[in-house]
Amino acid sequence: MTLPAPVPDITPETETFWKATATGRLLIQRCAECERCVWYPRFLCPACHSTDLLWTEASGRGTVHSATVTSRGILDYKDAGSYVLALVELDEGPKMLTNVVECDPAEVFIGQRVEVVFHDTGAGVALPRFRPVTEAVAIPGA
Amino acid sequence: MSIRGKAFIAGAYEHPGRELPDHSIPRIHAEVALGALADAGLTLVDVDAYFCAADAPGLGGLAMADYLGLRVRYTDSSDMGGSVYLSHVGHAAAAIAAGKCSVALITLGGRPRTTSLRAPGQLMGAPPEAGFEPVFGLNVSAVYALAAARHMYRYGTTSEQLAEIKVAASLHAQHNENALLRKPVTVEQVVSSPMVSSPLHRLDCCVVTDGGGALVLVNEDIARGLDRRCVKVLGHGEAIEHSHGGWQDITVTGAVRSGRDAFDEARVTPADVDYVGLYDSFTVTALLAIEDLGFCAKGEGGRFVLDGALQAPHGVLPFNTDGGSLCNNHPANRGGMTKIIEAVRQVRGEAHPAVQVPGCEIALAHGTGGWLTTRMGNATVILGREDA
Ligand SMILES: [Zn+2]
Numbered sequence: 068m069t070l071p072a073p074v075p076d077i078t079p080e081t082e083t084f085w086k087a088t089a090t091g092r093l094l095i096q097r098c099a100e101c102e103r104c105v106w107y108p109r110f111l112c113p114a115c116h117s118t119d120l121l122w123t124e125a126s127g128r129g130t131v132h133s134a135t136v137t138s139r140g141i142l143d144y145k146d147a148g149s150y151v152l153a154l155v156e157l158d159e160g161p162k163m164l165t166n167v168v169e170c171d172p173a174e175v176f177i178g179q180r181v182e183v184v185f186h187d188t189g190a191g192v193a194l195p196r197f198r199p200v201t202e203a204v205a206i207p208g209a
Numbered sequence: 210m211s212i213r214g215k216a217f218i219a220g221a222y223e224h225p226g227r228e229l230p231d232h233s234i235p236r237i238h239a240e241v242a243l244g245a246l247a248d249a250g251l252t253l254v255d256v257d258a259y260f261c262a263a264d265a266p267g268l269g270g271l272a273m274a275d276y277l278g279l280r281v282r283y284t285d286s287s288d289m290g291g292s293v294y295l296s297h298v299g300h301a302a303a304a305i306a307a308g309k310c311s312v313a314l315i316t317l318g319g320r321p322r323t324t325s326l327r328a329p330g331q332l333m334g335a336p337p338e339a340g341f342e343p344v345f346g347l348n349v350s351a352v353y354a355l356a357a358a359r360h361m362y363r364y365g366t367t368s369e370q371l372a373e374i375k376v377a378a379s380l381h382a383q384h385n386e387n388a389l390l391r392k393p394v395t396v397e398q399v400v401s402s403p404m405v406s407s408p409l410h411r412l413d414c415c416v417v418t419d420g421g422g423a424l425v426l427v428n429e430d431i432a433r434g435l436d437r438r439c440v441k442v443l444g445h446g447e448a449i450e451h452s453h454g455g456w457q458d459i460t461v462t463g464a465v466r467s468g469r470d471a472f473d474e475a476r477v478t479p480a481d482v483d484y485v486g487l488y489d490s491f492t493v494t495a496l497l498a499i500e501d502l503g504f505c506a507k508g509e510g511g512r513f514v515l516d517g518a519l520q521a522p523h524g525v526l527p528f529n530t531d532g533g534s535l536c537n538n539h540p541a542n543r544g545g546m547t548k549i550i551e552a553v554r555q556v557r558g559e560a561h562p563a564v565q566v567p568g569c570e571i572a573l574a575h576g577t578g579g580w581l582t583t584r585m586g587n588a589t590v591i592l593g594r595e596d597a
Contacts, residue, residue: 070346071346072344073343073344074344075339075340075341075344076335076339076340077340078337078340080337081340081341085340103454103456104454104455105454105455106341106452106454106455107337107338107340107341107455109337112454113453113454114453114454114456132359132459133355133356133358133359133362133459133582134355134358135351135354135355135358135406135407135408135409136404136406136407137346137348137350137351137354137405137406137407138404138405138406139348139349139350139351139405139406140346140348141346141348142343143343143344143346144346144348147346150346152345152346152347152348152351152352152354152355152406153355154355154359154459154582157455160455160456161454161455161456162452162455162456162457163341163455164341164342164345164347164582164583165345166345166346177358177359177362178362194344194345196345
């Protein structure tokens with residue numbers, strides 16, 4: 068089953084992030100002061116409160132930190148059936164909520180290596196989801 | 210300054226309804242207000258402070274004060290989801306201790322069972338994370354499931370251990386004639402119930418109920434003049450825990466901080482606690498609270514709850530003797546109010562005889578509002594006998 072790809076709420080703070088998704092790039096903010104990467108995008112670093120946050124292109128690789136197969140979707144996911152909601156730890160450090168796709172939901176596991184894929188919302192921006200990294204899949208830039 | 214011993218819970222009332230299709234939400238607030246005040250031997254005229262959460266109809270407490278005809282000189286409608294009623298007990302006690310008011314009324318009412326559910330986070334307009342969570346199908350059971358799955362991975366916790374929490378709640382609920390689910394269940398029944406968000410099954414989830422509850426807090430002079438046995442507020446703590454820009458430990462809740470502050474203020478330790486009311490929106494919610502409040506070491510919760518540890522009256526840590534949110538009541542999707550109400554019953558010695566903890570002197574009530582994994586409100590209240 069294809070997951071819904073709802074159009075996100077886009078604000079002035081998050082516009083840069085979403086625009087990059089249209090060209091298949093996952094941007095995250097890195098704090099110029101404490102050097103931590105921050106997820107989700109915002110005006111200031113929640114760790115050191117510096118407002119000097121720089122957009123940087125993430126590797127798009129990460130590890131499943133936790134995952135659930137849920138069948139209780141709401142709103143746009145009301146009729147989505149069973150799907151994987153996951154917390155993926157990006158190689159840059161922060162964890163983001165997302166979906167793991169292109170595999171059997173039951174086979175997603177904590178510790179699994181994943182890479183980003185973009186699902187077009189039809190509104191000029193795309194949702195960053197993740198799929199398992201397998202030997203058979205060529206990884207752009209790797 | 211400390212609030213220790215400065216305020217007393219004089220009245221506590223849980224609405225007996227679980228499906229109230231013909232009640233307006235303001236009427237539910239009114240019914241529980243009258244119930245709690247009658248329990249205290251007071252009336253609406255005596256009330257000079259009013260507390261409700263942001264989900265109460267109208268702007269803050271304005272509409273409900275108008276509807277109830279309250280003369281209010283102190284008010285607080287802050288919100289932390291379902292944990293907020295424990296926070297309000299602390300705020301009311303602080304206001305009483307400061308002489309800002311003398312009779313504080315706290316009410317909760319809602320009808321999620323007979324109206325459609327609201328989307329998480331949609332209470333007050335778009336929050337900053339709005340673009341990054343609903344689009345991936347975030348739902349309440351799923352974010353609790355993420356914490357449960359990680360706890361299992363990290364500490365070896367099992368579904369059978371989580372099920373013990375539901376089993377204990379169900380054994381208690383059989384004695385509560387108002388409980389929505391009164392039939393005891395087994396571990397086997399819990400783990401074979403349909404999966405909702407893995408690893409959480411349907412029976413790991415709390416009930417959805419209409420209804421509400423209310424509390425009345427008073428100062429020491431008023432408490433002394435009342436016929437009713439009051440319950441002393443010994444300590445309170447609260448904490449917001451969140452995602453730390455994506456660096457959070459999803460197996461840990463803000464109970465670590467709210468519990469420590471409450472224990473310090475009450476000048477007691479977990480070993481002194483005779484009864485706990487633990488927020489149990491899901492079984493895992495209670496499990497994490499047991500660890501984070503210090504009733505066992507981090508990661509030991511799954512083993513701690515075995516062997517009837519949570520079962521009243523003789524378990525090592527009797528919990529949720531009304532049946533909790535897992536079986537009895539979770540009015541308005543906010544389980545903090547009923548956690549305090551049953552704790553008050555326990556300290557007064559008025560729980561059902563089958564589950565009354567003998568010699569219950571110190572009770573703790575704890576709330577976890579909002580969402581594990583992303584952001585949560587946590588509040589802890591410690592109660593003692595009037596003469597404590
Ligand atoms: Zn920083």
